[in-house]
Amino acid sequence: xxxxxxxxxxxxxxxxxxxxxxxxxxxxxxxxxxxxxxxxxxxxxxxxxxxxxxxxxxxxxxxxxxxxxxxxxxxxxxxxxxxxxxxxxxxxxxxxxxxxxxxxxxxxxxxxxxxxxxxxxxxxxxxxxxxxxxxxxxxxxxxxxxxxxxxxxxxxxxxxxxxxxxxxxxxxxxxxxxxxxxxxxxxxxxxxxxxxxxxxxxxxxxxxxxxxxxxxxxxxxxxxxxxxxxxxxxxxxxxxxxxxxxxxxxxxxxxxxxxxxxxxxxxxxxxxxxxxxxxxxxxxxxxxxxxxxxxxxxx
Numbered sequence: 174x175x176x177x178x179x180x181x182x183x184x185x186x187x188x189x190x191x192x193x194x195x196x197x198x199x200x201x202x203x204x205x206x207x208x209x210x211x212x213x214x215x216x217x218x219x220x221x222x223x224x225x226x227x228x229x230x231x232x233x234x235x236x237x238x239x240x241x242x243x244x245x246x247x248x249x250x251x252x253x254x255x256x257x258x259x260x261x262x263x264x265x266x267x268x269x270x271x272x273x274x275x276x277x278x279x280x281x282x283x284x285x286x287x288x289x290x291x292x293x294x295x296x297x298x299x300x301x302x303x304x305x306x307x308x309x310x311x312x313x314x315x316x317x318x319x320x321x322x323x324x325x326x327x328x329x330x331x332x333x334x335x336x337x338x339x340x341x342x343x344x345x346x347x348x349x350x351x352x353x354x355x356x357x358x359x360x361x362x363x364x365x366x367x368x369x370x371x372x373x374x375x376x377x378x379x380x381x382x383x384x385x386x387x388x389x390x391x392x393x394x395x396x397x398x399x400x401x402x403x404x405x406x407x408x409x410x411x412x413x414x415x416x417x418x419x420x421x422x423x424x425x426x427x428x429x430x431x432x433x434x435x436x437x438x439x440x441x442x443x444x445x446x447x448x449x450x451x452x453x454x455x456x457x458x459x460x461x462x463x464x465x466x467x468x469x470x471x472x
Contacts, residue, residue: 178210178234182218189225201230208237212245219251228259239268246275246284254287257294265291277322285319289332296339309340327364334370347374354387365395365402372410384414405448409455412440416462420469434470438463 188197210218215238222231235252242248249272256265269291272284292312299305313336319329330353337346350371353359368391375383392407415437422428441463448455466472 174204175207178214178218212242223255228255231255246280250283250287253291286328312336324360327361363394381414403449409444431470
């Protein structure tokens with residue numbers, strides 16, 4: 174039974190919305206469906222399946238797509254992305270090497286990023302230090318190819334940090350990330366995800382001046398038509414960092430700098446107004462810290 178993927182995607186979204194997927198999957202399982210579609214339609218349908226948590230079914234569709242479009246790097250990359258989430262590591266290994274043999278110039282960001290994610294998955298599953306070192310070298314080599322092929326893409330630099338973090342060398346990863354962000358000649362001019370990761374790490378270890386510096390730049394680079402990060406988090410981090418420095422300023426004595434306190438409250442309010450709605454834990458922190466600063470400053 175032939176099934177057009179564009180139509181199937183629409184049916185799946187409708188059944189998902191109606192919370193009636195049993196009938197949808199019953200038809201799928203009881204009929205020998207032959208999936209028909211373009212590479213983009215294979216990608217779009219499997220993205221919806223994976224978003225709903227059906228990684229195994231997404232992989233089964235992708236296998237059909239890869240058989241039809243064996244040079245399509247997005248479909249191969251998608252399989253790596255979903256396959257490691259549903260116990261299909263053996264097939265991932267086959268498709269990883271198939272993808273790796275394709276000319277780098279034909280690859281999208283997904284091909285590089287998800288290949289690196291697959292290697293990170295293997296590192297996480299490995300206990301032999303020698304093999305971990307080999308996988309680290311392979312992943313870092315892939316990062317360099319990523320940078321060379323897609324020089325404007327920030328994800329290569331974020332992946333580089335993740336590799337060092339996964340191989341017990343977080344300090345080097347942070348150093349490399351800071352080097353990239355401080356490079357005035359960097360080709361990846363827009364890097365909000367890298368800023369976000371860096372300030373998150375700096376906030377955790379109490380490097381508040383660093384947080385303030387990089388959060389401002391991150392918020393600026395997040396000003397894009399399609400927002401790739403939660404911009405509100407930059408203002409949340411700014412508020413927390415300035416809050417900590419303000420309270421520490423007079424060695425335990427109440428800080429009388431009301432102007433700076435007002436700035437902190439402004440950042441908290443901006444964060445509250447712009448954070449994604451699902452960040453309920455952040456909203457609780459904002460409400461508490463706002464009261465603390467306002468009460469101490471007498472505002």
